[in-house]
Amino acid sequence: MNHLELEALLNSELSPQLIKDYSPNGLQVEGKEDVKTIITGVTASQALIERAIAKKADAIIVHHGYFWKNEPQQLRGMKGRRIRALMKNDINLYGYHLPLDIHPTLGNNAQLAQLLGINAVTGLEDHPQSIAMKGELSEPITGEEFAKRISTALNRAPLHIAPEHSDRLIKTVGFCTGGGQDFIDLAAEHHLDAYVSGEVSERTTYSAREQSIHYFAAGHHATERYGVKALGEWLAQEHGFDVEFIDIDNPV
Template identity: 45%
Template sequence: MTDRAALELSLNQLLEPARFKDYGPNGLQVEGRAEVGHLVCGVTASLALIDAAIAAKADAILVHHGLFWRGQDGRVTGWMKQRLARLIQRDINLFAYHLPLDAHPTLGNNAQLGARLGWVADARFGEQDLGFSAAVEPTALDALAARLRVVLDREVVVVPGDGRPLRRVAWCSGGAQGYFEAAIAAGADVFITGEISEPQAHYARETGVAFIAAGHHATERYGVQGVGERVARDLGLSWQFIDVDNPA
């Protein structure tokens, strides 16, 4: 058991949100009860996750995608009202960390995704150094795609490059398709992220650098688990990860 302020301090010290220019507020987004004994972690503060956390008797929820984003309609209606009502009625704290949870060098989404694939980043690239890159033993694109399907347990979208052996991989979890050009400039033979937009297929064909879209949700399941486990251990909390499946 700990208190809300100690949990917030531990998360902020670990993730350093002040370092990042982000799309929404990082940290405590909804204040709940002062004492925290059980922490539930998930990718997105959806109604399904909140309801599952209530069933799990959570005192606090830690997510990557919170409730509030820059440019959002500020009215508390519809889905926003439903989510907030659940949290407030049950007095549950909601903590959200977006870019800080992508960027942490060992516990973040990118570091944890790399670890599951056997990669340790030796370089960073892109805006705010969110992209990770590593030298790997030469491998074929088909073999890498098959490995991703197994590790992430989902289908992936593959746009081949020029067929070169893959010696340097670059990756950035979630919706980081806009980092593809930076990955190319950083010397990648393949770039892995969650989503693909129309331009990236052309860039892959024209530059020879392969592109793999492995799922926004699927590539961002691991940071909250790494951070949740760490703070729970440090503060003497019980914790669990609840995965609300998302095809995106």
């Protein structure tokens, strides 16, 4: 498929025009015109690029691409090395940030809900493009049991901050992959039993304790592996691309 046709296909599925983002979504670095082999990954790091070069990939699709709002514009240092490697090897780079977080089936939130057994998922915010979500477990469980479920699903032990009444069972759960920790206050307003995000801040501890809500920090990278992986599988199954997901280890 032509590289611009691939961008149009991805845009049609992910609808980036519907949400205001912190970076451009779509084709960020242009490479060869014909795309057959695709590498997917969470972040367009040098390590991922080198793996794509070794695989002779025509394109890379990531959740965390380049050209973020307020970042330096100069192509030098780490940023320059990454882009030179892409252009020297004629590799297309596609990045989809918030559109990949909120997609109802392929998105990071949707995939996390499936992994953790969260059902009846709806938006936590009161608009169609809600970044944070909420849902229910099939049966109430303890905070320790839910922490074990997260650890098993993501292969990473979460940080669990229990509320003052730590024996509170968990049935309703709010969640947002990546850096969505500040939605915990909205989850508390909805009287949810627990809230899950990727990252955690110092202030999150007090929000959990003082508003009687379990909080789980499950890792930015760990919670955002699965959207881009699902997107690649969709491209392979529905459109015949040769796609491989490569997970570059990141403990954060």
